[in-house]
Amino acid sequence: MTVQPDSTHATDAAIEHAAALLDAGELVAFPTETVYGLGADASNPDAVARIYAAKGRPANHPVIVHLPPGGDPQYWAAEWPEAAQKLVDAFWPGPLTLIVKRHPRIPDAVSGGQDSVGLRCPSHPVAQKLLAAFSRLRGGHGGVAAPSANRFGHVSPTTAQHVRDEFGSAVHVLDGGASDVGIESTILDLSRGFPALLRPGHVTPHDIARVLGEAPRLPDGSDATAPRASGTLKAHYAPRTPLALLPFEALEPMLTAARANGESVALVARTSRSGTWASAPDVHFIAAPEDPQLYARELYGLLRALDRANVARILIEKLPETIEWIAVNDRLGRAAAAFEAQQD
Structure with missing residues (x-):
């Protein structure tokens, strides 16, 4: 490369x-x-x-x-x-x-x-x-x-x-x-x-x-003999602002509740999925890239910027579970896990 x-x-x-x-x-x-x-x-x-x-x-x-x-x-x-x-x-x-x-x-x-x-x-x-x-x-x-x-x-x-x-x-x-x-x-x-x-x-x-000439084994949580490696803990790559990663349909009720409660939230979603929430005046909307490599390039800068955006919560659209999105999904999943652990 x-x-x-x-x-x-x-x-x-x-x-x-x-x-x-x-x-x-x-x-x-x-x-x-x-x-x-x-x-x-x-x-x-x-x-x-x-x-x-x-x-x-x-x-x-x-x-x-x-x-x-x-x-x-x-x-x-x-x-x-x-x-x-x-x-x-x-x-x-x-x-x-x-x-x-x-x-x-x-x-x-x-x-x-x-x-x-x-x-x-x-x-x-x-x-x-x-x-x-x-x-x-x-x-x-x-x-x-x-x-x-x-x-x-x-x-x-x-x-x-x-x-x-x-x-x-x-x-x-x-x-x-x-x-x-x-x-x-x-x-x-x-x-x-x-x-x-x-x-x-x-x-x-x-x-x-x-x-x-052969596909590598993919991480599925069952490989008990795998060596420890950088960045593979369940909770990692997390911003300081609470973050939730869910399918867009599950985010919409959370957005509605946040508006009703006067809570400031950020929404990170692809424009093709965001609908009217992209223009909602009380939602800090970030248009996520549709391309996996561009999304990866912008991801960490985006999370750091949202830490400075004075929002109470970051809501992120879960991405397709395909090989093309595996790396971005991995980072977002570990970031969200940091806050799921706090709730358990």
Whole structure:
């Protein structure tokens, strides 16, 4: 996948400085084509621990190791399946994370104590320059552990300003413009002898099947042996404003009740479904994109904007349950689950 985001913000000098900070064990937030990551030297357990502390992230929740173009994923892997190389050839650099068996030299910290590790090579030019500069400082084997640059469970950042909103001046930020994909990478597990989708993303199950000649197992809650992976907790990606995700027919009675009670609500729905609610004067209506990839690109920025919109509740139309919408449905479902848990 080739993206052309606005990368003029980060100069070569700024990138070299950020690489030096990583080499010194500091945290650096940087852009990728998916979302902004909160990076640290993946080979330094103390540096990785700073990620967990800054995010408030559970210590057993693994992070993904980001590699530069031309980096050697087999340095990080105890086993390198043929399927992994096929997928690397097809999708790297790009928004696909592969879970493989972790090499013994790699610290437990990046994997939450598991025997596997998640690897990816981002396509954003600023990320690539940063990862290449850091790898040079590490003799060609540098990797940057980087979950999304936000407080744990909150909406992921897709701009440098989103990161600053989360951490202020506590984290050094490389600005590379807005992320082009807008949601986190697809995560595919190859550590158990078969392909299994752990987190849907821009690279779809159909894309994977075309390369491997077999469809990956889809997440259905029954895969008890699956490794833990980033962004797969039931409640995640949530705004601070209460959010409900329901079919449009179920939202309409809620909208009617909110109007009767004088409650300010936001409605996020496709224009083709919203009817007269799109022009209701007391409803903060957001026209959701009809295209799944555009919806994904705008999703996190939209949720962050609605947190600032002074509404009591966000009501979102549930989307079609098709492969094309699987990634957006995954993120919206986990965001809504954060508030369902509070109600239980």
